[in-house]
Amino acid sequence: MHKKLFIPGPVEVKDDVLKMMAKPMIGHRTKEASKLQRDISEKLMKLFYTENQIILSTTSGSGLMESAIRSCTRKRAAVFAVGAFGKRWYEMAIANNVPADLYEVEWGTPTTKESVDEVLATGKYDVVTVTHNETSTGVMNPVDEIGEVVKKYPDVVFLVDAVSSAGGAKIEVDKCGIDVCITSTQKALGLPPGLAICTASEKAIEAARQVEHRGFYLDLVKLYDTIKKKDHQYPSTPSLSHMFALDYKLDKILEEGLDNRFNRHAEMAKYVRNWANEYFELLPDERYASNTLTNIKNTREISVGELNKALGERGFMISNGYGKLKEKTFRIAHMADTTLEEVKELLENIEDILKL
Amino acid sequence: MHKKLFIPGPVEVKDDVLKMMAKPMIGHRTKEASKLQRDISEKLMKLFYTENQIILSTTSGSGLMESAIRSCTRKRAAVFAVGAFGKRWYEMAIANNVPADLYEVEWGTPTTKESVDEVLATGKYDVVTVTHNETSTGVMNPVDEIGEVVKKYPDVVFLVDAVSSAGGAKIEVDKCGIDVCITSTQKALGLPPGLAICTASEKAIEAARQVEHRGFYLDLVKLYDTIKKKDHQYPSTPSLSHMFALDYKLDKILEEGLDNRFNRHAEMAKYVRNWANEYFELLPDERYASNTLTNIKNTREISVGELNKALGERGFMISNGYGKLKEKTFRIAHMADTTLEEVKELLENIEDILKL
Structure with a gap:
């Protein structure tokens, strides 16, 4: 049963969306594939209230979280964790030899703007990571308030894990000043797992260009530049099935x-x-x-x-x-x-x- | 049309296989998900003629190629390239600050066992990468002959890119002494893109344990250990749709x-x-x-x-x-x-x- x-x-996925996962294949270097990425981007820009570039990655949400913290940290990252998934940012930094400090709170309590302000005021950090919605505790952090504080520090790149909230709660990326906002398909968007999504500001990409070793598959700059230069295509073959379903599902979300x-x-x-x-x-x-x-x-x-x-x-x-x-x-x-x-x-x- | x-x-995918991409979701931390991974592994072990562990990664084939070269290189990697995808191994190493040397041949010619022997005899390398099938040139390298040579160097981990051949040409992983043999779903296996597959020998994993910074999402040891410790599950949510289709498709391949x-x-x-x-x-x-x-x-x-x-x-x-x-x-x-x-x-x- x-x-x-x-x-x-993973969440329940509606039958009509599942059917789109079964569409026949197309070449990933075709105009059709470029149009698919462009259409998806335009719809996701509405969902994220942003003018920033949309990037898809054939990974889980963790893939793009690692991508963002490794690619954007030039000096040191301040990781604010309110549970297990917040802490994951820190594990990712350490696993990549990226300097980072972990700021944890008691499970069930949020990250406050005051704590972020205090930490960033030290001048030690050029990246800050915040979890929008932490599924290990059920806490939703006030990223809008935190964003106001981060804006005081123009060199700091603001990374937000919205994996379990985007599509289910309003996140105004540009208004909040979020440089990289990450989600994945299998949560509030209502699709199967297998594709991660982020918004990427020019500030984030320019910061990343200063980092020498960003890896290959998860290199945020490589993803960004390929989309820009190769008419909305990707360095590697993406999960076209997820893209078909996402494109369709975003229409349904905007219709709702x-x-x-x-x-x-x-x-x-x-x-x-x-x-x-x-x-x-x-x-x-x-x-x-x-x-x-x-x-x-x-x-x-x-x-x-x-x-x-x-x-x-x-x-x-x-x-x-x-x-x-x-x-x-x-x-x-x-x-x-x-x-x-x-x-x-x-x-x-x-x-x-x-x-x- | x-x-x-x-x-x-991507290749043509048969309708019955596409239909399996549309199966309803299950929890990825359930016995059902464990059984799915176990069943897939058993079938892939037959396809690869191996007793080694099967690892799936929700990435393209490039994801696991990067995973292997970054995770396993303790000293220096010798990259043998017969075309663009062979060279990609080298780009991956450099992007991760992994010491590597590139050995290229004229496009259209193969990697020979003699050239591999000569390079490994220097004693400089503990990883060697070979492309089984290079789609930029249409060359299929003699990995069996090369494998015989690599066996002379017990410290060297043998990585093979079989992305565009596994399932379409015989690769006897254990007989050839391949430590990590990588493929992905959208080539000779006849599935949509979105999932990468590799075999991993204990030797490869033990080598990787000696490497300090292997990253997070593509860490071969993390993938291996989670499968072993958590009853065939993964650190992050995998693409269940691809797993449903792969499990089904492997039955069809073995039936053929x-x-x-x-x-x-x-x-x-x-x-x-x-x-x-x-x-x-x-x-x-x-x-x-x-x-x-x-x-x-x-x-x-x-x-x-x-x-x-x-x-x-x-x-x-x-x-x-x-x-x-x-x-x-x-x-x-x-x-x-x-x-x-x-x-x-x-x-x-x-x-x-x-x-x-």
Whole structure:
């Protein structure tokens, strides 16, 4: 039996979108392929509220995160982590011999503009990384407020992990001054995994040009320059199937309307948070709770594994707590094309299983 | 109109395989996902005639090539190039500050066991890279003979780019002593682009453990260890759609029979070579001509661009010469599920257009 996915990616993908994954192949050095990349870019520029270049990478979101921190750090990167995926930026820097410092907070609390300001004021850094939406904790950071602070430091390149939020929450890239904003297909955009997406400012690319060893496959400059010089093509063969599906899906997203889509996510999140407050507790500070995923403290000491097994028999799947939070929390994703009705159905099933 | 692809990837993908790209999503941390990776691995071990670990990477073939040369080079890499893709190994090394030397030959000639022996005898190298099948020239190198020579140097890790040949020509990984043999889905395997595949020997992984900075997303050790420790799962979310299709397609390949499949490729190659010798000339030394792609010298000084345009109107696509060989050669790929009948039909159309 297929299980309806309420996990933070892969998400449920609609049948019409899946069908686009099955389109016949075309040459990746053809005008048709250039047009596909151009069309996708124009639609993604709307979604990200940006005039910056859109870059696709046939990797998971991690691929472009590594690409950004390795390519753009000339001096030293300040990594602000509010959970496991924030910390991943730091691991990526260290694995590439890129100088970086990690600034962590207690899981469930956000990155504040004050902390970013204090750290950048030291003058030690030329890159700052922030997680917009952290799925290990369910925190959504105020990237707009943080962006205002980063603007005070003109040499600092601002990298944002929006892997689990872009398409489900409004991120105004240009207004926030985000230099590289990264996401991937299998989260709030509602596509299968296999393709990463970022916006790249000229400032980010110029910074990267000063870095000598940026690697090959994940070199942000190589990706950028090839798109510019080779009529919107890529250095290597991209996942055309994902591009067909993404192009189609972006039309559907724009048809729904970005504000409608973000509001639907906010409404689902509010419903799940109210439910969590009634029967359990929220892990994150509610003022910074995510609109795409809710992380719930297991205050009743249920077996999350058993709950998920019982849900599986009814055709649903949620997520256990991440890493050190396994069995201590459980996570319900409400992203992409999930509806409030489906969320209600899931929660009713949980109530029924747990006899709440 | 859809154009039937006779280009060296992406190739034509059969409808039943395309349909598998449209399967509904599953969680990538489930037993179902582990089983999928395990099943794929077992089938690929047959295709590569190996007991080594199979590793998948959501990248193009270039991703795993970079992964291998960066991860495994402790001292210095000897890169043997017979064309543009061979040279790419060298560009990857340089882009990662990995010490490497490039050994090039005239385009159309192969890498010989004697040249490899001579270079390795210097004792300067602990990695050697060889292209099995070079699509820029149409040369297929004798990796079995080269492998015999590499075995004389027990510290040397043997990396082979089989991106455009695996699944279309026999490569006995263990017998040849290949430590990392790399391919990707969109060539002779007959799938859409978006997933890379390699075999990894324990020797390669142990060598890589001695390298301090291997990066994150393309770290061969991280990929290997996660598969071993986490029940055949991956550090990041893989392209499940490609995995569904690959699992299915490998069944079809094994049903066809590996020898039958390799013979079909040999037969198509022989036919195209004979045709080329009749009307044009072969670029490569015929003793080393590829079984998956034929590179033909444009001795009649036709416009390859115009020929391809005329073919396009009839529903076919071939490739122009690569890079510096543009208009000087043209290339016909005969790989994956292409049949001799389809090759004949293409060549008849070329004869008709060129009035041969």
